[in-house]
Structure formats: structure tokens, C-alpha cells
Amino acid sequence: MKTITIFKRKVNIALLSAAAVLAGVAGCKKGTFDINGTSPNAPSSVLPKFSLSASLSGTANLMYSAVGGVGGNQDMINNWMGYWTQSGAYTPSNTYVLYQLTSGTGAGNWDMGFNNLSNYHQLIKASSTDATLVNYKAIGMIMTAFVYQRIVDLYNKAPYTGALVPNSTFSYKYDDGATIYKACIAKIDSAVAAIKANPGAVSPGNYDIMFKGDMGMWVKFGNTLKLKMLMRQTASSANGSLGDAGVKSALSGYTADDFLGAGEDASINPGYSSAADNAENPLYIDVVKTSTGQPGYNEKYFRANKYGVDFYHAHNDLRDTMFYLPADADGMIHGRLYGSQNGNEANSVISGLTGFGLNASASESSPIIPAFESLFLLAEAQQRGYIAGSAADSYKAGVEESFRILGSDKATADAYMAQADPVANFALASDPIKAIITQEWAACNSLDPLESYSNYRRLGIPRIPVSAYPGVTVDHIPYRFPYPTSELSYNSANVPDGGTGTEALNSKIFWMP
Template sequence: MLKKSYNYLVALPVLLLMAAGCKKGTFDINNVNPNLPLTVSSQFTLSAALTNVANQSYNSGYPDFANRYMGYWAFSGDYGGYGTEATYNTNTSFATSNWDNVYLTLENFRNIVDQSRVKGEEYYLGISKIMQAFQFQRLVDLYNNIPYSDALNGAKANYYPKYDDAKTVYKAIVGQIDSAISIIKGANSVTADNPGKYDVMFGGNMTKWLAFANSLKLKILLNMTQVSDGPAFITSELNGLTTADFMGAGVDAAVNPGYSNSALNQQNPMWQNVGFATNGTSPTTGNSFNRACSYSVNFYKNTNDPRLSLFYALNNNGVVKGRALGSEDGTEHNTVISAVGPGILASPTQSAWIMPACESLFLQAEAVQRGYLAGSAASLYQSAVSESFRIMGVSSPSTAAATYTAQPDTRVNFTSAPDKIQLIVLQAWAAYNMIDPIESWNNWRRLGVPADLPVSIYPGTTATHIPYRLLYPLSEYNSNSANVNAQGSINNMTSKIFWMP
């Protein structure tokens, strides 16, 4: 990985410094150029870094492939040239922003960590450590072994960082979250510098940050349920925690730096990707290219799910219709196959979900069902479904969720489901459509849910399952070749993430 030690998307403080540095009579050739500051204030870097995380969750080039792998999206019948992805014959140039840009954002959080340690900005330090853990988890889940201990060394940059064992990284970031929680809890709430409006996720509400930190920790831990020493580690790490320590109903981790419809690059990142131009009618390329997949459409229809017409838009005939991933049917035009729906595209100014309450509640339900936490898995499951209905805009979400889960269908009814964990994870898949497809992919790789997830039907496709991982990016083979080649021969269809059975 070519080491980059700079911030990006932090133009505001630079502009302020430019204004201050242009006063007559203040120029000194011996001074550092005020228009190119060596450091940027933590408050501005935090806003930019959190916004970048949102971009990496929804902009094109990041999770789009996972929406297709997990049966949420299909390719438009009005486009071609997608054979490489449709046959899963991807290469080192595929989805590389998930590596390159995530490491850049990690550098932003590293800068905050370095500055906040000096200045005593405990809240900034805690937040940044939590978000570093969030992003390192994402990297492990996509690539397995990654540069970790050598990756973020600031002025002592190692331009050829070694790769760390993925399980070691996982355990290290759990410890990093614990450290962040201790830092935040130990801060003096009167004297600590609260980020307030510069915290574009929780507005400086540190109680919510603590709940998010624990929810993220739970998300990481549950990925280890199938690892030989995983259950013991999970039990140890969750000791002393109760469901009250996690994000509950109504508490969404969502970023909004002030999205607006005044310009395309100011819209919510999902809207930029698969929404519309500022006129509200001209679809983006992503909107035209990504269409409803028949697998998910049929699941929602067969379970009488009121989210169907919210995940997907009505077609020209006034119904929701999908197509199979990889279909070459020339009659399946965009007038027939549904686009992304109004629940996902509520507004160009809507917040970008990082972890909605429903995700935390599904995680808690699984943890309780497995015996890692005390509580009622049935109640947590019910609340998770209700919260998914809420963020999707279902009317009277609690009532609608109660009606939905009361159906005599083992795919929705907790009481009648023979395998409660399978049900919880299946309904998490139903809820994470376009919201967190990476987590759905994790669950499929970990537990094989959904069990009947189809593969692409594109001509020439020989795969019997969807891919297990992404390949390391070309940038690594070009600039850090010794260390990436030390990982051996990587195959996206057979090489597993460490937590996979």
C-alpha cells in the first residue's frame, strides 16, 4: 500500500487560513505558507472523515457489488458490458476504492488521534478510535489479512507496511473500542472539548457514541461465532454488558454534514449514486443501471412485506418487478424492471446510515439467542423488524411489524421458526437491502443465510456460489509487492475470510 499521510476533503479550514493570510503587510518569506497548513483542526478533520465514511458506505464503486451479490440488485436490461462482474471473474482493479480510499480516511482519523492526544481532546480521541475500528473491520471483512500495525504511523510512515493476521487485527480493534469507551467515560464532561456540530453523526452526544461503540463491538464479535476460539472470546468481551448498553429503538448512527439538493456533489451519497439530478427527475447512471433483483422482490412478495414498494419503485405498469442477476432477456427494459424505491431514496438531504437501530437490534437478538447476553431474543427481533419498517417509511411501523411477524410463516414468525438464529439473520438480510449489504454478505459467508441465494445466470457463469472476498488492489501489487505477494495466491471464489467456517 502506498502510504499517504494527508487529509482530504477538509477545504474549509484551508479557505479560512487563505483569507487570514492575504492581509497586506503580513507576508514573511521565512514563514510556513499559511495557505498550506501542516495540520488541520480536529473539528474540521472529524467532519470530513465522518462524511467520507458515509461516502464509502453508499457511493458508486464501494458497496454496489455487494448489493448484487446479495440478491438486492440486478443489472439493467438496457445496459451491457457487465460480463466480468456477472461471471464473478473480477480482478485486482475491481472495487479498489474499498481499499485505497478507506485507508485515506483512516489517515484522517489517525491525524485526529495524534492531535487529540497532545491537546487532551478526549472526545475526539475516543470517536476517532471507534471509527478506526469500524473501518479496519470493513477491510478485514473484504480482504482478510491487511496492513494494520504498520499502516498508520504518521511522520514515521512505513511505505511498505507488512500485513497482519486478520484474527489478530480483529482482536486488536475490539481492544481499541474498549480503549475508546474508557477514554470517553473517563473524560470530564465539563472541561472536555465536545465536538458538537462538527460531529456530523451524533452531534456530540457521547451517550450515543458509547452505545454505537458497543454495538460495533458486538458486530465484530458475532462474526467470530464460527471460529474455534470465537465463543470463548465473545463471552469474555461481552461480560458485564446488557442490552441497555447498545443502540436501541430510535437511535440511528447516521451521517449528515448538511446534505442539500443545490448541487450534485452535495446530495446524500446514496442519492448521488442511484437517485436523481437536482431537478428531481433526471436519473443518475446508477439509477438506470441498477435494477430490482427478482430474488429479493419475490421474497418480499411471498412474505407480504410492506417494504416492497419502498425498497423498489413501481414500474410503468404500477407494480414492482425484478429480473435475475445476469439475465440477458432483451424484453426486460427499465420501463418494466423496477428501480431503487422511495424508502431508500426519501430525499437528497436525508442522513446516510452507518448503523441504523435495526442493525444493532438484530445483532442483540442473535447474541441473546446464542446466550451471550441476557434478555428476550423474541422482543429484540420484533423491535428490529419494527425499526427497519420505521426507517423505510412504513406507516405505523410497530403495528405493521406486529402484523407482519404474526403470519404463520417460519420466515417471519419467531415462535414457529425451527431455527431462531436462521430467522433473525434472514430477516436482517431482508432489512439491510441497500442499507448494509456488506453485513448481509458477512452473514451469508458466516452462516449461509439466505440458504437459497442464487448465482448469476449470465452466459458462461460456472460459479456455484457468490464470491468469498475481494482481491487485493492493483495499487498494492504495484507499490507494496513483497508484502502483498507474501499473502500467497488469492482467489475470490475460494480464499476465505478467517471467520468463515
């Protein structure tokens, strides 16, 4: 992918040739341009099939890349949620361990998120003039909702109405999170209806690097994204959040078959390989190794978090060996207390990260919504009475899928759940919702920490302790990210609360209780 330097609405439409995208090889060129000017990439002339491949690849980078300005940054959330920690060989970052957030904290999630949205906007425009391209337009609409869901879950309010239409003053007004969510759910519904109404429309085929043109899977993905957005709103009926009754009503008529099921991961793969660094899976090169076998860009910096390691060990959960590597010192899995000042915790004694489980490689696909996540969402919805079916069965399938995506098998997962342990054995759980959310947290390690972060803010599950670093005075993890420097520089008149970082600790997402 291209390395991109951007500011608010200075967007690089990173559209590659189909051959380059499908081969997983891209050039390395740095540059910027103003969306109000003439694009050197001429996005209006890019064929939808090429636009689709590059836009989807951009979404994978948004989720997993922390390198070269091409993505967001989930690394910090992986730290906060008890999965990763900072190495004892480095001076700790105050942003991480003291929660001293600034306008530069996690800015890629916003800047590259809007870059990705602009690409999908171009895809929708390019496919809107030809009725046979309805599938391309529908995918663009669903993925627009996906990216906006991430932005709202991280920031709450954001520019939505008119946000992707350039204006000369760079003035983009903010909509509240509830309004954006409502509009995006309507967009999903419209896209799903369009796919179903046009079975003979042109298939995107292999240019669709997530489902290979299987539009039935896109319908399931859209429904699952809608389920995710609705389940966010169960704990509050204030500030536009639907609350229990509203979510139940919105899910009326859905069945388990409408959502991603076992083996149906929504994963993106443009042709990742170890042929070159910029061809590797973005998480793999971040925390495992480069194409030449050298340590990944952050492999030495991020280590196993003691909270996660202790959880897996306490419940005889073999996923410890799937998320973490044996320490060099003794061949065992060891974690480091988040915020620890122990000078003896060198990388040789604290475990590194596998990236994607037992059989991780540079060619691994990037999960967008893995099957296990869909099944845990379904299990919670069934337990709450929103959707018919057995929460216990969906829970079981979710755990099995977690083991499966990490390279393990159903038998190992079933043995784990057969223990006389209410954390693993659903039949023994005194609080089924807590059991479901805890297992979803255990499965989301490295793969979707934002889902765990959202559940933590929605339900307080699990109760992740704050950093042990000296000087920490807060009693909870920050509730959201501060608005980025790009917004303060170009759109400050519209930023809701200054974006300096101090408000991010307690300022809530609209669906939080």
C-alpha cells in the first residue's frame, strides 16, 4: 500500500491496479493531495472493480496496520484490554500507561478512517450510474457503515452529513453518534435489500477480496454488522441509544441463519505473502517478523500482558499458546503486569506475540468480523430474548470457532468447555451474559480489541484493572479517543469539546450507560 500523509479531508485515494492488489504487492510512495483539487490518481475514472479491491485492503490496514501511516492503531487498545503490554526493555509510553492522551493519540483511526470512507464514497459514486453494478454499490454502502461504526465507537460524535463532500472552507459539522448509527443501519438495510432484489447483477468475483463475489455472504455480513451495532445499545436508552426494548424490536424477524455462522469468517486477503514487507499481512509484520525474517516493527516493543496470560492459565485455556510465544528463558508463557517497573522483565523472560495463532504466517487473512464474534453476538441476543434459539449452542459454537481460527480444533475447544469451571462451561455459569462476554473477550485477543473495549465500556466486562505504573490516579480506562490534530488544525470550530485529550477519560460514547 502507499504510505500516506494526510490531514482532514486531504485524502489519498489509494486505488491500486487489480493485479497489484490481488498479488498483495504495492509501491511505496509518499504524498498528499487536497480532495478539493484535482486528484493525481483520477479516482472518478477508476473502475469499480479496482476501487473495491483497494478499498477493502484499506479497511484491513485501518484495523491492523500500525506502520508507515497507512492504518489506524489498535495496539493501544490491545494494551488497555489486557492482551498486550509494553516491553521492559523500553521506557514506557505515558500515553499508554498513564492514559495521558493528546490529539495525536491514535489519530490514524480517524484520519485513515476518513481516507477509507472517501474511497468507499468514490466506489459508490462510480457504481451508481450503472444498474448492473448494484453489488458494488451495496458493498460500498455496507463497508461505509462498518468504518463509521468504528469511528463512532472510538470518538462518539463525528462529521457525517456532507462529510465526504469537499468544501472550500474545510468546515464539516459533527453529527451525534446516535444519528450516525441510525443512518448507517438504514444504509445496511438498503444495501441488503438491493442485493436480494438483484440476483442477476454483475458479481465482483475475485475483485471482492473478502467473499469472492458471494453476495449471500455479504448479506450475512451486513446483518452481522447491524447486530453488532444494535447490541452496543442494550445498556442505555438515553442519548438516542435504543435500549433493551428498542434493540429487541429492531431484531424482530431475524433468525440465527441471517448472520455469519461457523466457518464463515469475514476476512480480507488481497494476496498477502512474504515476498516483501509491504506484501505481508499488516498485523504479522507489526508484531511477528518481516519478509526477511527480522523482528516485526513492534515485535520487541509489545509483549504478553499478565492479565491475559493469567486468565488463560487460571482456566486451563490452551489459547495461551495460540496468542503468545514461549519465553526464551524457560520455554513457558509469561506475561508482564501492565505498568510494571520491574527492571528484570527483559524480552527473554516475557512472552512475545504470535499474531494469528498456531499457524500464523505473512499470508494470513485479516479478520474483519470473525465467525466467533458473530456467534457471541448471537448468543447474547438469544440470551436476552431478542432472537430465537439456544444461547448455549451459539456460545459453544463461538468458543469452537475461536479455537479453529487460531489453528486448533473442535475437540480441544470442547474439552475446554467440559471443565467444571463456570468461566468455560456455560451450563455452570451463574450469569450467562457475563460468561458470553468474557469468552468473547478471551477470543478477541489481537484480532478485534475494539469489540472487547466496547463491551468493557457497555457492560464493565471484564473488569480490566488500570495500569500499575506509579502516578496513575484514574480508576478506569479512558472511555474514548481524543479528536486528532487534523481536526484541531482544519475544523476546530466544529470539534465538540476541544480534542485536547483531557475529556477523553470520562466523555462517553452515546450507547454507554
